[in-house]
Structures are given as C-alpha cells and as structure tokens.
Amino acid sequence: MLRIAVPNKGSLSEPAVQLLKEAGYSQRRDGRALVHVDERNDVEFFYLRPRDVAVYVGQGIVDVGITGRDLLIDSGAPAIEHLELGFGGSTFRYAAPAGVAASVQDIHGKRVATSYPRLVTEHLAQFGVEADVVRLDGAVESSVRLGVADVVADVVSTGTTLRAAGLDIFGDPILKSEAVLIRDERSDAEKIAVLTGRLRGVLTARRFVLVDYDVPGDRLEEAIAVSPGFEAPTVTPLHGSDWQAVRVMVPRADINDIMDRLYAVGARAILATELLAVRV
Structure with a gap:
C-alpha cells in the first residue's frame, strides 16, 4: 500500500486534496481525521503538519508527500523533489x-x-x-x-x-x-509511477482545453497553423462536403485568441470543452 502524506492545514492543504480527488483518489470526510485508507487504489493517506511532511518522507515512514519546496529545503530531510504541482507559488x-x-x-x-x-x-x-x-x-x-x-x-x-x-x-x-510532490528514494517506483501519471494527467488537463471546429478544405493548413495542438490535430472529412472536422488540444490561457483567429481563417462551429484528466 502506497503511503502518502498530505498537508492537514495551511494554504497547501485544500489545493492538495482537490488535486488528489481529481486524480481519482478518495479523501477523508472528517477534517479532523489523521488517516484515510483508499482501498480501491491501495493507498493510505496521512494528514500531517506541512512542516512535518518532508521529515516523514525523508525517514521513509511514508513513501511520498505533498509540501512546499521551501519547507522541503528548510527541513534538511533527505527527501527528493519529484514533481512540481503548479499551486502554492x-x-x-x-x-x-x-x-x-x-x-x-x-x-x-x-x-x-x-x-x-x-x-x-x-x-x-x-x-x-x-x-x-x-x-x-x-x-x-x-x-x-x-x-x-x-x-x-x-x-x-x-x-x-x-x-x-x-x-x-x-x-x-x-x-x-511552490507545492511539490516529494518522495523517499527507497519507495516503490512502480506505485509512485501510477500516482505521478495521474497527477500529471490532471495538471495537463488544467492547462489545456479540447477544441473542435469545421473548416473548408482549402483553409485547413491555415487553421492548423493557428492551432497546431499538443502533438498534432485529428482531422476527419465531413460527409458529403469538402470541409474538414478538426479536434485539437490547445493551451487554456490562449483559448479565446485561438478561437478568434480560427474564425478569421474560415473555421466555424468552434467548440471548446473542459478536460478532466489526460494521459500524454
């Protein structure tokens, strides 16, 4: 069972819990509970003082934990920064x-x-x-x-x-x-890989949205230049038409500018959809 330390209070606590929920892990219902077992995911959560998280991870008492980079360094614990979590800056x-x-x-x-x-x-x-x-x-x-x-x-x-x-x-x-996921170097790499993949999936989903649009075939390359996507767009011919349907992931921060530019090159039926989690 993977043991994860979570801040029990302070500015990192609520965002950490929300991130874990979005990654598919259950969390404690009683805010005073110190331990919560997620049997479905074979994970045990320990809710600790933010300053203590790095100490418990560094001593191998828990496998991984969420804390601030400043708290990790100040603790002097031999825990390793594993993943930036994008909050608590x-x-x-x-x-x-x-x-x-x-x-x-x-x-x-x-x-x-x-x-x-x-x-x-x-x-x-x-x-x-x-x-x-x-x-x-x-x-x-x-x-x-x-x-x-x-x-x-x-x-x-x-x-x-x-x-x-x-x-x-x-x-x-x-x-x-900022908030970081830290680990003990002796922890089970396979179990941590699953957790890391889930967290990265949520963090990526927060940064991107899915955009669908239709565009005339002769304007397709112009549209793709506006929205090249995370890797490459998916392009599908529309039945009985010379138009193409395009699906692509684009940065959330740029979505309105991209939609404006797509419309300007002739794209229509432009839709933006929230992402919950991804694997890339």
Missing part, C-alpha cells in the same frame, strides 16, 4: 528598514528573523555572509520594530505586509517556491 525575500541593507552582503553581522532558519543560513553561506539567524514561528515582519532583528526573510506575494511594517524588499529572491 511564493517568493522568499529579504526586507529591512530603508538604509539598513541593500544587498545580501549588507546582512553580514546583522540579525535576521525568519521562519525558515536552515534555508536562510544556507543561502547566506553561499555568499560567505555570517549573520545571527533568529527563528520565529510567525509575525516575522514585526521583529524589527520589536528589536528582535535588523533584517527579515519571509514569503512575499505583493509586499504590502512588509511595507506596512516599514520594511523595504532588497536583493534577488532567496527562493521561488
């Missing part, structure tokens, strides 16, 4: 009051408050910078005003929270993180 940055620091080198000898001490320590070491890294579990942006630190290292989305605390972001990003 974040950027990790340094920030300080104006005039305190403008580059990583300016952090030398200062106090840095963060919830990710290992990650920050390793990043500073890459630049030969020595600093006093102060671990905090929350409200990192308040640490400078309270006199605990000179600089903070924290997850940044818009930067509004840091600016409200009188801090300016500086330097290049420490890390760009």
